[in-house]
Amino acid sequence: MKTSRRIFLSGAGALAATALSRTVHAQNAIDDILSSTQRGSWDDQFDARASAQAGRVVSTSPIFSPETVTHIERTLGQYSDIVARGGWPMVPATKALRLGVSDRDVEVLRTRLMISGDLSERAGISPSFDTYVDAALKRFQTRHGIPSDGVAGKYTYAAMNVSAPVRLGQLETNLVRLRSMSGFLGERYVMVNIPAAQIEAVEGGRVVSRHTAVVGKIDRQTPILNSKIHEININPYWNAPESIVRRDIIPLMRKNPNYLAENNIRIFGPNGEVDPMSIDWSTEEAAKLRFRQDPGRINAMATIKINFHNPHAVYMHDTPQQSLFNNLMRFDSSGCVRVQNVRDLVTWILRETPGWDRRQIEQTIQTDSDVKIPVANPVPVYFTYISAWATGDGVAHFRDDIYGRDGVDELQLSTL
Incomplete structure (x- = not known):
């Protein structure tokens, strides 16, 4: 037993020595990191959350609410003061600034983020891109609808270098739009x-869910409208609008005569189905016919179509191209609106429609085609154009003026 104890103590001592050596080595590595000139200043004593002192960026309040109008009016005062003080500096858009970088341009970045309220003044001016600058830049990106990756890249610089007077004007323009829609819009809409x-799906004055969308291209704009969602169509047929037949299908058929067959699209005339080979595709005579895509995996509307009466013949729908929702610039449709997580939205819309809970919706998607469901209590729907708004505590949100309706070229960042 004594021999065993001696061996154990000897082994334990060796392990302790090894552990001590590793601890010293680890501490040296930490010291090297902390003293590295390529990293930020990690010894600041204030909390990174101080960067968010101007309030939370994400809110459950809908954009259309009396509170939004109040918030934007208050924010106008803050931005007027910023303009009166000379605005903010232009940040050199030449480097991908990110966490750990030490660069003189970070000093300008810090100043810019402080003036807009994204970074606490307690952070001070330094060339170090530390965790506090990282948190502040992510906050700025979230407010401008940019992926919050904490890297100052092309679109972040573009949004950051819109001048303070232009942002003030954008807030003023959108205040008018918001005031016109701040009344009672429905218990659910x-x-x-x-x-x-x-x-936004809104109920009881609060946003119950938000959904990423894909809206119309600049040359095929999604219209402004007010209506009511009266019908859900599961596994619908897709009837191509004449505009798409002229702009897309006819040119595609000229390049690939098998395009219609490959995409399960059939043509119908007054006397029934028409053979594509009987059509002269060098002309536009086909635009007079009806093009219908069968339900299925590659259907342009995928599994769901949300119908509401309107003079523009637009609707909301699912899409087989789910990757589009990951794009920063989601202006890619022909006027209709594609909805991410559309089944969640439809379940909410049909909540008061007997017999159509989530399970029934999913089962129908798996087994049936072209099922039309009348909505028991039609839900108001509003297509609107709000490129700037404010939430509590002066948190201002800005978006790309994709259709140029704010009247300032500087706000059309998507044209970069």
Whole structure:
């Protein structure tokens, strides 16, 4: 036993020595990191949360609310003061500034973020891109609808270098729009904000869900409208509008005669189905016919179509191209609105429609085609154009003026 104890103590001592050596080595490595000139200043004593002193960026309050009008009026005063003081500096858009970088341009970045309220003045001016600058830049990116990766890149610089007077004017322009929609819009309603490419489902004055959207291209704009969602169509047929037949399908058929067959699209005339080979595709005679795509995996509307009466023949729908929702610039449709997580939205819309809970919706998607469901209590829907708004405590949100309706070229960042 003594021999065993001696061996154990000897082994334990060796382990302790090894552990001590590793601890010293680890501490040296930490010291090297902390003293590295390529990293930020990690010894600041204030909390990074101080960067968010101007309030939370994400809010459950809908954009259309009396509170939004109050917030934007207050924010106008703050931005007027910023303009009166000379605005903010232009940040050199030459480097991908990110966490750990030490560069003189970070000093300008810090100043810019302090003036807009994203970074606490307690952070001071330094060339170090530390965790506090990282948190502040992510906050700025979130307010401007940019992926909050904490890297100052092309679109972040573009949004950051819009001048303070232009941002003030953008707030003033959108205040008028918001005032016109700040009344009672319904206990439940859906709001599509075109510049933000985002949808809010609102109930009881609170946003119950938000959905990323894909809206119309610059040359095929999603219209402004007010209506009511009266019908949900599961696994619908897609009838191509004449505009798409002229602009897209006919040119595609000239390049690939098998395009219609490959995409399960059939042509119908007054006397029934028409053979594509009987059509002269060098002309536009096909635009007079009806093009219908069968339900299925590659259907342009995928599994869901949300119908509401309007003179523009637009609707909301699912899409087989789910990757589009990951794009920063989601202006890619022909006027209709594609909805991410559309089944969640439809379940909410049909909540008061007997027999149509989430399970029934999913089962029908798996088994049936072209099922039309009347909505028991039609839900108001508003397609609107709000490129700037404010939430509590002076948190201002800005988006790309995709259709140029704010009247300032500097705000059309998507044209970069």
